[in-house]
Amino acid sequence: MGFKINEHVKWVGNIDWDLRKFHGEEYSAHRGSSYNSYLIEDEKTALIDTVWAPFSEAFVQNLKKEIDLRKIDYIILNHGEIDHSGGLVDLMKEIPDTPIYCTANAVKSLKGQFHQDWNFVQVKTGDTLSLGTRTLTFVEARMLHWPDSMMTYMDQDNILFSNDAFGQHYASSEMYNDTVDQGELFQEAIKYYANILTPFSKLVENKINELLAMGIPVDMICPSHGVIWKENPLQIVEKYMEWARDYRENQITILYETMWENTRKMAEAIGERMLAADPGVKLKLINLGKTDKNDVLTQVFKSKGVVMGSSTINNGILSNTAGLLEMIKGLKFKGKAGAAFGSYGWSGESPKIIEKALEDAGFDVMQEGYRVLWTPDQAALEEGIAFGGEFVKHLQR
Known part of the structure; x- marks a missing residue:
């Protein structure tokens, strides 16, 4: 009717x-x-x-x-x-x-x-x-x-x-x-x-x-x-x-995809320092293998900074990460900062691949990627904490 x-x-x-x-x-x-x-x-x-x-x-x-x-x-x-x-x-x-x-x-x-x-x-x-x-x-x-x-x-x-x-x-x-x-x-x-x-x-x-x-x-x-x-x-x-008008909130989104939880551990370490460095920031930690891609893209749209990580597989990145990067490129987000990280066992290309994709999508990639061989020990996690702090400093400049 x-x-x-x-x-x-x-x-x-x-x-x-x-x-x-x-x-x-x-x-x-x-x-x-x-x-x-x-x-x-x-x-x-x-x-x-x-x-x-x-x-x-x-x-x-x-x-x-x-x-x-x-x-x-x-x-x-x-x-x-x-x-x-x-x-x-x-x-x-x-x-x-x-x-x-x-x-x-x-x-x-x-x-x-x-x-x-x-x-x-x-x-x-x-x-x-x-x-x-x-x-x-x-x-x-x-x-x-x-x-x-x-x-x-x-x-x-x-x-x-x-x-x-x-x-x-x-x-x-x-x-x-x-x-x-x-x-x-x-x-x-x-x-x-x-x-x-x-x-x-x-x-x-x-x-x-x-x-x-x-x-x-x-x-x-x-x-x-x-x-x-x-x-x-x-x-x-x-x-x-x-x-x-190049929308962004005081939000940082960490996106990751992991095979054996090592990249997840890195993501959590990065986020730990971000919250300490900017208590007012909204932090989103999202597993790309378990989250709807359109909901993820909505969070990317709202963010001033996006840090993205993947395990390395077959000299490349995991499929959900690759697919999302393609969608990010097509959506032409403006005024956003980016960085990359990832764990690996043999070759370790994932951070460089992600960095390049983010740059091609128009993101300002402000620091060298953070990568860890095998499972991160405490020293490697401390590197991730420092990495997160440095990312916040870049955003505050």
Whole structure:
């Protein structure tokens, strides 16, 4: 069933309580998600976005309970990714001639995914569509997070349909930001930003400034995933501006992966001195072999410094460490310091490999790596303690 937002707007999407992985296996969704579709009924009727393909048939059937599909005058597709456009195939079988308003890049992506020549109407920033008493204004948001992304603003009610921006992978029967658990909400919001939008932070900042320069009042933000920002909706915009500006807290994260616990012992020694050298610092000690990678990346995003260690294996590093380093490189974190460590039995390349990967990812690697042959004795652990202290000193300069 639809959820009434106001006299003219209904949420007609789908809550995916069971979702645990998104973007294939790339993103963890511990709290599920939602695919938000919005039905606007004025003198003309517009549908904004659809749902992910597995829910397409149910989406169309539920939509029929809300409205005669033939009364839908326009479909607005803010983004062509399958979790937004997946309901189109079944929907267009019912209303094949209905125009689909989207960006030029969205036409390319939709044709490439569905191989259908639907009635596309290309729009760009500043283009408008009258629904009668209300007008929709389109704002391109390229690379937030696809080249085809856009937002749609509706006057009178002052609603920004923001697409992926300001969203969360968060399933809830409570539809508004002020009715859900605030800790959960902002945990999912920062995780979403850290893992998806970080590479485009400068574009995020520019787009928000562009929206602010338009001088449009925003009384509600309706994203494509998660809850709707109704109470003080601009609080999430303010958070995005903070997160977009090379975000970091007074936090150091030690990441390690270990075979026989030797690298773990080194990690603990490093952390011991860090807490003594800076009692106010938040320290996170994370075993990469046992921790969800997206949760790890969220901690990296929040950190001013990251120290990373791995055992050496086959002249290289352990697989979870290697995979995470590849993701870190792609996310293009800014303004963060890094260092490396690791234990070994024969060749001992892991710290150098990690250092190089961190440098390639844009981290400031400030000191030579710390490595230990076989099991660290007390003298080796003292080296680790000194290593941690030196890292804190670098951060304090």
